[in-house]
Every structure is written in structure tokens, then in C-alpha cells.
Amino acid sequence: MSITIICLQLLQLLMMICLGFVIGKCHLFHHHFSNDLTKFVLNITMPFLILSSVTTSHFDQLPILDILYASFLLVILLPIIAYIIIKVFHIQKDASLHMFMISYPNVGFMGFPLIQSIYGQGALLYTAIINIGFNISLFSIGIFMMNYQNKHEFHFSFQKIITPGIISSLLALFIYAFSITIPSPIANFCTNIGNMTTPLSMFIIGLTMSQYHLKQMLFEGRVYLFCIFINFILPICFMPLFQFIQNNIVKGIALIILAMPVANSAALYAKTYHQNEQLAVQTIFISTLLSVITIPLLVYFFLI
Structure with missing residues (x-):
């Protein structure tokens, strides 16, 4: 694994974000465009990206115990740690939002593209399995967190969990489990549609950021301290727990997911x-x- 390659990949992602930011500031599209594009990525291109991980790759035996352990750390333990952090540091203002932002890294929009660029197409299946847990948590624990300081009644909806991302992840697991051979035209179709995910995802982040004043967002010291904590310090604190993961790819994926931005x-x-x-x-x-x-x-x- 070359650190230069990773830096170049991240630089390319940042350039895509900057393009979205500039275009957003130029007001070239209707304000609903970003929302529609987000739905397109989440419901169309990302599911095909997940499917392409099994339609064009060959796998050895899936390191299921390592994946389940990594899922436990990221999906179950991380929200508990977030709650403890809020209590220990006596965070009162925006406590619900801070818990949420600690618990949910950007697996979809940045995690999948970056992990694919570092570990290849085959690593997407591992990431997709972990992301199933994140999706289930997002529409259950995530909603509960956001209502932690609100008087709104918490409602769990099973229908919200059944998303195209979940369905494609389960379908990918089915294809893997039964060693189903996908015809090359279909496999290439999945790959071509899935490859749209990375640039569009970064573009969406830039469009979202362009809706706010740049100076207002950049000059806030407390936000920088919080971001350094979740981006850098928290992954370091989890490293002793990641050492129990035997598969190096799963270990790398777990660390990279935890290091993702909000x-x-x-x-x-x-x-x-x-x-x-x-x-x-x-x-x-x-x-x-x-x-x-x-x-x-x-x-x-920690990985090289």
C-alpha cells in the first residue's frame, strides 16, 4: 500500500468536491438538483457499485468473523462511546447532533470510493456488509439520537431500512454465497453504472457545502477541535481493538471507515x-x- 497513491486518490476526491462547490456557487442548477442527485446516487448508482463487487471479482473464503467483529465495533460500540463522550465532557448544547456525528462516518459517499481505490473492487463486498449495519442503525439508533434532546416521540419504521442499498448488499451476499456466475454484459453494466458513484458523490458534497457562506464555516475553532477528535484521535483510540482483526483488508477497512468525515x-x-x-x-x-x-x-x- 503506497501512501502516495492514497494521497493522490484523496486529492482527486477533493478536486471533485471543489468542482461541486464552484458549480453550486455559480447557481447553474435549480436548488432541488442536489436532492435529486443524492437520491439518484443512493438509490441507483451505489447499489450497482455494491453489486459490481461480486459480479466482476473472485473471492476466497469470506472472513466473516472479522467482518462481524468490525461491524460490532463500528455499529454497536461506536454509538455507546459517543454517548459516553457527551456525558464525560458535559456537552449540553447540540448534544444530540454531536452524538450522531461521532457515530456515523461517511461510509457511502466517501468510504466506498476510497476503499475501492485502495483495496480494489473485491473490498467493496466487505464494506457493503459493514454498511448494512450502518443503514439499519441510521434509521433506528440514529433517529433516537437526534430526538435525545427533543420532545418528539421516537418511531421506528422497518420500511425505512429496506433501501436499495440494503437490497443490493443482500443480493451481493447471495451471489457470493452461491457462487453465481454473472454474464459479462450484465457485469459490465453494473460496473459502468456503479463507477458513476464516486464523482457524483463528491460532487454532491461540494454542492451541499456551496449552500453556506465559506467564511462562516471556516472560522470556528471548536468545530476544528471536534473534527480533529473524530477524524484522528478517535480512530487511534480504537486501534487496540482493531488489532484483534486477523484479516488485514478488514482491519484497514475498519480504520478507514472510522477515519471518514461526518x-x-x-x-x-x-x-x-x-x-x-x-x-x-x-x-x-x-x-x-x-x-x-x-x-x-x-x-x-497503522496500516503500512
Whole structure:
């Protein structure tokens, strides 16, 4: 694994984000364009990206125990740690949002593209399995977190969990489990559609950031401290737990996922559940910028 390659990949992702930001500031599209594009990525291109991980790759035996252990750390333990952090540091203002932002890294929009670029197409299946847990958690624990300080009654909806991403992940597992051979035209179709995910995902992040004033987002010291904590310090704290993962690819995926910037869903949930939307977008923006530095550092010190 070359640290130079990782830095170049992150730089390319950042350039795509910058393009989305500039185009957003130029107001070339209707304000609903970003929402429609987000739905297109989440419901169309990303499911095909997940399917392409099994239609064009050959796998050895799946390291299921390592994947389940990594899923437990990232999906179950991480929200518990987030709650403890809020209590220990006596965070009162925007406590719900802070818990959410600690618990949900940007697996979809940045995790899949970056992990694919580092470990190849085959690693997407491992990531997709872990992401199933994140999706289930997002529509259950995530909603509960956002209502932690609200008087809104918590409602769990099973229908919200059955998303195209979940369906494609389960279908990918089915294809893998039964060693189903996919005809090359279909496999190439899945790959071509799935390859749209990376540029569009980064473009969406840039469009989202362009809706806010750049100076207002950049100059907030407390947000920088929070982003350094979740981008860099928290993954380091988890490293002793990651050492129990035997498969090096799964270990790398777990670390990279935890080092991802805050998920875009933080802004969507903040708006839906009457939280501080500006803080959410500001944290997404700064943590995404810092990840260009923090992810290569973590990979260099712990994975190479």
C-alpha cells in the first residue's frame, strides 16, 4: 500500500468536491438538483457499485468473523462511546447532533470510493456488509439520537431500512454465497453504472457545502477541535481493538471507515429533527477537508 497513491486518490476526491462547490456557487442548477442527485446516487448508482463487487471479482473464503467483529465495533460500540463522550465532557448544547456525528462516518459517499481505490473492487463486498449495519442503525439508533434532546416521540419504521442499498448488499451476499456466475454484459453494466458513484458523490458534497457562506464555516475553532477528535484521535483510540482483526483488508477497512468525515446524513437529519443544521454542514465541510490530511497519516502509521 503506497501512501502516495492514497494521497493522490484523496486529492482527486477533493478536486471533485471543489468542482461541486464552484458549480453550486455559480447557481447553474435549480436548488432541488442536489436532492435529486443524492437520491439518484443512493438509490441507483451505489447499489450497482455494491453489486459490481461480486459480479466482476473472485473471492476466497469470506472472513466473516472479522467482518462481524468490525461491524460490532463500528455499529454497536461506536454509538455507546459517543454517548459516553457527551456525558464525560458535559456537552449540553447540540448534544444530540454531536452524538450522531461521532457515530456515523461517511461510509457511502466517501468510504466506498476510497476503499475501492485502495483495496480494489473485491473490498467493496466487505464494506457493503459493514454498511448494512450502518443503514439499519441510521434509521433506528440514529433517529433516537437526534430526538435525545427533543420532545418528539421516537418511531421506528422497518420500511425505512429496506433501501436499495440494503437490497443490493443482500443480493451481493447471495451471489457470493452461491457462487453465481454473472454474464459479462450484465457485469459490465453494473460496473459502468456503479463507477458513476464516486464523482457524483463528491460532487454532491461540494454542492451541499456551496449552500453556506465559506467564511462562516471556516472560522470556528471548536468545530476544528471536534473534527480533529473524530477524524484522528478517535480512530487511534480504537486501534487496540482493531488489532484483534486477523484479516488485514478488514482491519484497514475498519480504520478507514472510522477515519471518514461526518456523514452527509447529519445535515439531512439535523433539518428533519430540528437540530443545528448549520453546525452539521460546517462539521461535514471541515471534517472532509481535514480527512485529506488525517487519513493518509493514519494509514501511514497503522496500516503500512
